Amino acid sequence: xxxxxxxxxxNAAQKLNQANKELFKPKEDIVSxxxxxxxxxxxxxxxxxxxxxxxxxxxEYETIDSLYEQxxxxxxxxxxxxLTGFDCKAxxxxxxxxxxxSKVSNCFDIADSLDTFLRxxxxx
Numbered sequence: 001x002x003x004x005x006x007x008x009x010x011n012a013a014q015k016l017n018q019a020n021k022e023l024f025k026p027k028e029d030i031v032s033x034x035x036x037x038x039x040x041x042x043x044x045x046x047x048x049x050x051x052x053x054x055x056x057x058x059x060e061y062e063t064i065d066s067l068y069e070q071x072x073x074x075x076x077x078x079x080x081x082x083l084t085g086f087d088c089k090a091x092x093x094x095x096x097x098x099x100x101x102s103k104v105s106n107c108f109d110i111a112d113s114l115d116t117f118l119r120x121x122x123x124x
Contacts, residue, residue, distance in 0.1 A: 001052045008049030009124045015042040016115055019108050032104045039107035040064070043083075046114050047071055050123060081117050083110055 019038035022030055047067035048058035054074050061067045064083070072078040118124045 001055055005049045005052035008045045008052060009118075012042045012045035012049065012111075013115070013124075015039070015045065016108075016111050019111065023105065023108060027101060030101055032101050035101075035104040036107055039104065039111040042111040043107075043114055046111075046118060050074075050118065053123060075121070077121065078117075081110075081114050 015038040019035045019042065022035045022038070044064055044067065047064065047070075050071050051058040051061075051067065051074075056070065056074070058067060058070075061070055068078070068081075068083055115124075
């Protein structure tokens with residue numbers, strides 16, 4: 001499972017990097033949907049990787065919220081990761097939400113804070 005967890009962490013880091021690159025473009029050139037989706041995939045993959053690293057099959061959890069809740073059960077420190085403002089759901093993303101640059105910037109910030117948290121916890 002360790003190897004599978006590392007694949008999720010690697011994929012998450014790649015998606016976070018892609019979202020970051022998109023945000024560095026001039027505002028009129030930003031494809032906000034790409035930032036939104038890449039940030040969403042990064043968050044989802046970080047959480048799945050964490051569960052796998054703790055010998056839990058993440059396929060039982062269908063939403064980011066359910067993945068996050070399971071991570072908090074394993075490690076109470078996850079409460080420090082604030083998912084407030086992350087309104088996308090893994091299976092039900094409204095494209096209207098992903099069109100506002102300020103909202104997708106918030107999604108990126110959440111994904112970035114999760115990355116930072118996992119690094120501080122020496123998980124990745």
